[in-house]
Amino acid sequence: MRFSKPLRSFILLAALGGLALTRAADLKLPNAEKSLRFAIIGDSGTGGKPQFEVGRLMAEYRATFSYDFVVMLGDNIYGGQSPADFKRKFEDPYAPLLSAGVKFFAALGNHDSTSERFYKPFNMDGRRYYNYKRDDVEFFALDSNYMGPEQLNWLREQLKKSGAKWKICYFHHPLYSDGRKHGPDLDLRRLLEPLFIEMGVNVVLTGHEHFYERVKPKSGITYFVLGNSGELRPGNLRKSADVDRGFDTDQAFGLMEVSGDELHFQIVARSGQTVDNGVLTLPKKK
Secondary structure, X not given: OOOOHHHHHHHHHHHHOOOOOOOHHHOOOOOOXXXXXXXXXXXXXXXXXXXXXXXXXXXXXXXXXXXXXEEEOOOOOOOOOOHHHHHHHHHOOOHHHHHOOOEEEEOOOXXXXXXXXXXXXXXXXXXXXXXXXXXXXXXXXXXXXXXXXXXXXXXXXXXXXXXXXXXXXEOOOOOOOOEOOOOOOHHHHHHHHHHHHHHOOOEEEEOOOOOEEEEEEEOOEXXXXXXXXXXXXXXXXXXXXXXXXXXXOOOEEEEEEEEOOEEEEEEEEOXXXXXXXXXXXXXXXX
16 A cells, blocks of 8 residues: 555654654755754753653654764763663663764763763763864863863863864853753853853853753854753743743754854754754854
């Protein structure tokens, strides 16, 4: 029996056990040829049903938007750190992605053990902080649990050496946040923000707050908070003039695509709803 294309998509999602009947056709990104594509998750490692549902939706989107790696913003494994915990809170929820060869690059959160840096699928290679380059984008994964002089000096040197068109820093604790529970880490902001401005950082990704928030640009830098890929704190986002877009009623993950001077982003809720999307453009050189 031959099914129509919409019905085939429905049957595929049902077989995957997906929460939503939303199709990957809801993609809001250009999906341009030869662009750099990646996904983002934060505060994910609960092992609960919502994490699995987000993981399945990530795999569904990848069928259309073929990304090769995922950025993890900390709190990757809550609670126990046994092999069974890593399986239930990471390997099983993202099994379709891992089996397809998708790489995960983790930063450490306050609920993470520092020993996670030795867990091979997190690709930290034993380091608390590290950097890597993909096309015109360089990523700097930081450990915001302890931002000591050694890490700051390393970051300054690596940013200074970077010739990348886009510089993206990611770590756990947000410099800007309108969360009722935590709010911004002002001490961390005093340490990092002047360096980010001086060295031309374009985008900062953080977690910790269990919601999604895009902050209005500060000194040319766009700050994203995405800490609801497993955990969720409903109603925790305060109304603020600083919020460009916020979402605190469901779990979510992010997708980004970089092509030339443009970075496109889309944030997708567990229900399949797109809760934010847009494009950032590099300023023209004078």
